[in-house]
Amino acid sequence: MPLVETDTTPAKTGPEAADAAATTESGGESLRRVAVASFIGTAIEFYDFYIYGTAAALVLNEAFFPGLDPVNATLASFSTYAVAFAARPLGSLIFGHFGDRVGRKSVLVASLLMMGLSTAFVGLLPGYATLGIWAPLLLVLLRFVQGIGLGGEWGGAALLAVEHAPKRRRGLYAAFPQLGPSVGFFAATGVFWLLSAALDDAAFRSWGWRVPFLLSFLLVGVGLFVRLKISETPVFAKVRAAQEAGRVPALDVFRRHPKELLLGAGGMIIAYGLFYTATTYCLAYTTGTLGVSRNTMLGLSLVACLFLAAGTWLAATRSDGAGRRKLVLAGTGLAVVWGLVLFPLLDTGRPALIALGIGGALFCMGVVYGPMGAYLPELFGTTVRYSGASLAYNLGGVLGGAVSPLIATRLQPVFGSASVGWYVSAMAVVSLVCVLALPETRTRELG
Structure with missing residues (x-):
């Protein structure tokens, strides 16, 4: 399907005419360029985020927490990993505030810089043997800054695609930033x-694990080059021209959209839970507890990532016809x-079945995650959309x-691996109940 509509097609009427008009409202902005910019930005930022998770599962426990036993060192490593998640809502508040008041584009540039540079500095950070207690403390600080940057990334990238897209193709264009995590993880x-x-x-x-972090210096330059070439979204440009931007968008979200915020967040729980259980935890579990080699598991993770991309693209693009809610419910089920x-x-220890297990989990995650690129933004009005979608x-x-x-x-050593699956x-189930309480949004107007 082409990403740019041309004037060589016959005149359109009805919904098709509305789509064609929406395509040209961006003031000449190429939708292909918007799709590429939203995709590349999320791919780079999620690459930055995921290399930390892989390093946390494989090596950070030894480099920064050498005095702890293996289980507690892994927990400490995962705890620094969790710090970024705690910082992400703060990033949503900060970047969402300016994204809803100043504009989407400038905020996305700032989030990319913050995320990329903090990631690269992890690659330069000496370990515990050199800095002592300061090493894990600085690691936590860089991880916190990384989380703030990523907290502002997704909402802006999704809005960049959705607010440029024709009404009946928002799911298609939102698929591009949603593919960023798949490519970043791969x-x-x-x-x-x-x-x-x-x-x-x-x-x-000793030093090899640092190389992926240092590559972030190069990737930030690529991302900035692409993002500086795009224009502000036409939907927000109208709001800014009418001087309708809210003073404190986050407060407006809590006051006017508490249901959408909380239920949207609940709907996202399983997407995150599946991904970080099937990747970060399962990488540590299979290499540590089951004794599968590191190279084998990294290779199987690459295969499983293809399932994530397939589920994401399939569900996101189908959501324009079938509806966002229906596909998210299918994924949670x-x-x-x-x-x-x-x-x-x-637990079979067989590589093919391990790949099937992780790949199936990531496919389910993709079916939930794909439509969310359009679904969450559509739940909120233009003046609070960046803040609302990012916070959720x-x-x-x-x-x-x-x-x-x-x-x-904690569960696996006490109750066995099956308990993690029940979790x-x-x-x-929590996400399923939350999405059941939300409406369908694919026919909503964004302006």
């Missing part, structure tokens, strides 16, 4: 896999079942992403 895992295969274990643990299947597949998205991350690896690490299914 790139992060691929870089670690290549380094793990090319270096011996001592070199990988599948996740209830897959939570019970995941760990029996992992990132509050779901605190409840689903921050605590999942920590809870799973995943319980998160899916």
Whole structure:
């Protein structure tokens, strides 16, 4: 499907005419350029976020918490990982405030810089052997700053796509920023896999793990080059011209949209829970408890990532016809079942079944996640859309992403791996109930 409509087609009437008019409202802005900018930005920022998760599962416990036993060192490593999730709602408040008052574009540039530079500095940070207690403290600080930056990223990228898109194709254009996490995760895992295969274990643990972080310097430059070439979204430009932007958008969200905020966050819980259980925790579990080699698991994670991309694209693009709510409900329903299947597949120790288990979990996550790129923004009005969508998205991350690896690490030694699967299914039930209480939004006007 082409991303730019031309004047060579016959005259359109009815809904098609409205779509064509909406396509040209961006003042000549190429929708292809908007799609690329929203995709590249989220891919880079989620690459930055995910390399930390991979490093936390494989090496950060030894580099920054060497005095702890293996379980507690892993918990400490995952705790620094969770700090960024706690910071993400703060990032939503900060960047959402300016995104709803100043504009989407400038805020996205700032979030990319904050996220990218804090990630790169992790690669330069000496370990515990050099700095002592200051090493983990500075690691926590950089992780906190990273979380603030990512807290402002997703909402702006989703709005960049949705507010430029024709009404009947918002799901299609929102699919591009939603594919960013898939590509970011694939790139992060691929870089670690290549380094793990090319270096011996001592070199990988000494300096090799730092290379993915240092690559962020280059990626930030690429992201800035792309994002500085796009214009403000036409929907927000109208609001700014009419001087309708709210003074404190976050307060307006809590006052006017509390239901949408809380239920939207609840709907996101399983997307986060599935992802960070199936990737970060399962990477630590399979390499540590089951004894699967690091190279094997990184390779299987690359395969599983394809399932995430497929689920995301399929659900996001189908949501324009079938509806956002219906597809999100389908994904949460599948996740209830897959939570019970995941760990029996992992515990076989067979690579093909491990890939199926993780890939199936990520496919379910993609079916939920894909439509959310359009669904969450459509729940809120233009003057509070950046703040509302970002807060809902990132509050779901605190409840689903921050605590999942920590809870799973505690559950498995005491109650066995099956208990982690039940926990995943319980998160899916919570999200299912929340989405059932939300309306369908695909026919809503954004302006």
